[in-house]
Amino acid sequence: MIDKATFWIVLPVLALGTYAIRFSFLGTLGARPLPGWLTRALRYTAVAVLPALVAPGVLWPPATGGETDPARLAAALVTLAVGIATRSTMGAIVAGGVTLYALLAVAG
Amino acid sequence: MSPTRKAFLRGLIAAAPMTVVVGPFAMLFGVVATEAGLNLFEAMLFSVSVFAGASQFAALQTMQEQAPALVVLATSLAVNLRMVMYSVTLAPHFGELPLRSRALMAYFLVDQSFATTVAEIDRNPAMTAGEKRAVFFGAVVAVAPLWFVACLVGGMIGTAIPPDYALDFALPITFLAMVAPMLHSMPHLVAAGVSILLSLLLAGMPYGTGLLVAASGAMAVGAGLDRWLKVRRA
Numbered sequence: 366m367i368d369k370a371t372f373w374i375v376l377p378v379l380a381l382g383t384y385a386i387r388f389s390f391l392g393t394l395g396a397r398p399l400p401g402w403l404t405r406a407l408r409y410t411a412v413a414v415l416p417a418l419v420a421p422g423v424l425w426p427p428a429t430g431g432e433t434d435p436a437r438l439a440a441a442l443v444t445l446a447v448g449i450a451t452r453s454t455m456g457a458i459v460a461g462g463v464t465l466y467a468l469l470a471v472a473g
Numbered sequence: 474m475s476p477t478r479k480a481f482l483r484g485l486i487a488a489a490p491m492t493v494v495v496g497p498f499a500m501l502f503g504v505v506a507t508e509a510g511l512n513l514f515e516a517m518l519f520s521v522s523v524f525a526g527a528s529q530f531a532a533l534q535t536m537q538e539q540a541p542a543l544v545v546l547a548t549s550l551a552v553n554l555r556m557v558m559y560s561v562t563l564a565p566h567f568g569e570l571p572l573r574s575r576a577l578m579a580y581f582l583v584d585q586s587f588a589t590t591v592a593e594i595d596r597n598p599a600m601t602a603g604e605k606r607a608v609f610f611g612a613v614v615a616v617a618p619l620w621f622v623a624c625l626v627g628g629m630i631g632t633a634i635p636p637d638y639a640l641d642f643a644l645p646i647t648f649l650a651m652v653a654p655m656l657h658s659m660p661h662l663v664a665a666g667v668s669i670l671l672s673l674l675l676a677g678m679p680y681g682t683g684l685l686v687a688a689s690g691a692m693a694v695g696a697g698l699d700r701w702l703k704v705r706r707a
Contacts, residue, residue, distance in 0.1 A: 366509065366510040366537070367509045367510045367511060367533070367536045367537055368536065368539065369510075371536055371539075371541070371542050371545065372511065372515065372536060374542040375532055375536065375542050375545050375546060375549075376515075376518065376519060376522065376523075377522075378542075378546055379523050379528065379532060379545075379546060379549055379550065380522035380523045382546070382550050382553075383523055383524070383525050383528065383550070383553050383556075384579060384580060386550070386553050386554065386556045386557055386560070387556050387559070387560055387579040387580070387582040388560070388575075388576065388579035389557055389560045389561075390557070390560040390561045390563075390564040391560045391563055391564050391567060391575050391578060391579050391582065392560075392572070392575050392576060392579055393564075398561070399557075399558075399561055402696070402700075404558065404561075405696040405699050405700060406692055406693075406696045407554055407555060407557055407558050408555075408558070408695075408696070408699070409660070409661070409664045409691070409692045409695030409696055409699070410551055410552070410554040410555050410688075410692060411527070411552060411555050411651075411652070411655060412652055412655050412656065412661050412664045412665045412668065412691070412695065413551075413664050413665075413667075413668050413687075413688045413689075413690075413691035413692040413695060414531070414548065414551045414552050414668070414684075414688040414691075415527070415531075415552065415648045415649075415651060415652045415668075416648075416649075416652055416665045416668040416669045416672070416691070417668040417669065417671065417672035417683075417684050417687035417688045417691065418531055418534060418535075418548065418648060418672075418684060419644070419645040419648045419649060420668070420669040420672045420673055421672055421673060421676040421683075422534075422644075422645055423645050423649075424673060425676070426641065426642070427538075427641065428641040428642070437642055437645075440642065440646060441645060441646065441649055444646050444649040444650050444653065445649050445652075445653050446653075447653070448649065448650050448652070448653020448654055449653045449654070449656055452653075452654040452657075453654065454494055454498075454650045454651055454653075454654060455493055455494050455497065455650075457646075457649070457650035457653055457654075458497075458646055458647060458650040461646040461649065461650065462643075462646060465642055465646070
């Protein structure tokens with residue numbers, strides 16, 4: 366469960382921060398190019414943050430008390446593989462979901 | 474039909490296929506947010522004020538793990554940092570438009586409106602700033618209303634879904650599905666690998682701070698490898 370006090374701190378700051386990021390260059394007239402090192406770093410933010418966000422929960426899911434669950438692990442690997450192969454986010458979600466429910470049903 | 478109206482329609486039509494992803498994705502946010510204990514009003518306020526899917530999911534996940542607000546913010550803002558590049562890329566095309574136009578565009582600057590506009594400018598470089606803006610808002614009209622409505626629907630059915638549907642795993646699957654198509658170059662693959670490895674090794678660090686170290690390390694390795702490959706090729 367989400368702590369409501371945290372939520373009400375996060376909400377306005379995240380909203381304003383996200384808007385500031387979007388407004389940054391579009392809003393300030395000067396269309397100065399960014400330094401090369403910064404552009405390079407920004408290109409890798411999403412692939413650096415998102416995997417780290419999920420990896421521990423995939424291997425040690427809170428829902429099973431932290432014990433590695435073959436169904437969840439397999440579903441994660443299938444999602445990743447299908448997403449890389451097809452480049453389709455929706456296809457990967459469907460493949461991962463089907464894998465998860467099929468394996469949970471078998472184990473059930 | 475005026476060129477501006479034509480441009481608007483081109484944006485709308487080009488972005489239309491993206492609704493296949495946006496609709497279910499927004500619905501999932503509504504479901505996961507209400508399952509995590511937000512009420513419908515809070516979930517919708519979140520979606521309307523932040524309006525950035527991946528970071529909203531990131532914030533939900535870290536808040537559920539009881540991470541302190543600073544860690545939640547650092548993580549979800551990091552997910553949105555890619556939009557600095559969107560803002561940089563669009564700035565020269567819209568610099569001549571009035572500030573209120575650009576301020577409104579900034580709110581609606583999402584993956585879909587950005588990708589549609591850049592692709593259309595590529596095809597029709599001779600467009601005026603006004604026509605480019607029409608393309609942008611055509612794409613916005615295709616995805617933004619759907620995003621809000623689907624969120625609302627997800628939030629309304631959210632608490633009705635019983636826990637044995639393993640919804641705990643909807644988030645990890647969604648994130649992996651978002652990342653996988655981005656892994657189209659060696660540095661991207663290596664950065665994702667480092668990110669996974671470090672986050673597992675540092676999982677014991679308090680308050681989700683291991684995540685921040687892992688993400689910084691992965692970003693440095695990705696950017697470093699990117700640079701090294703370019704220097705070697707040159």
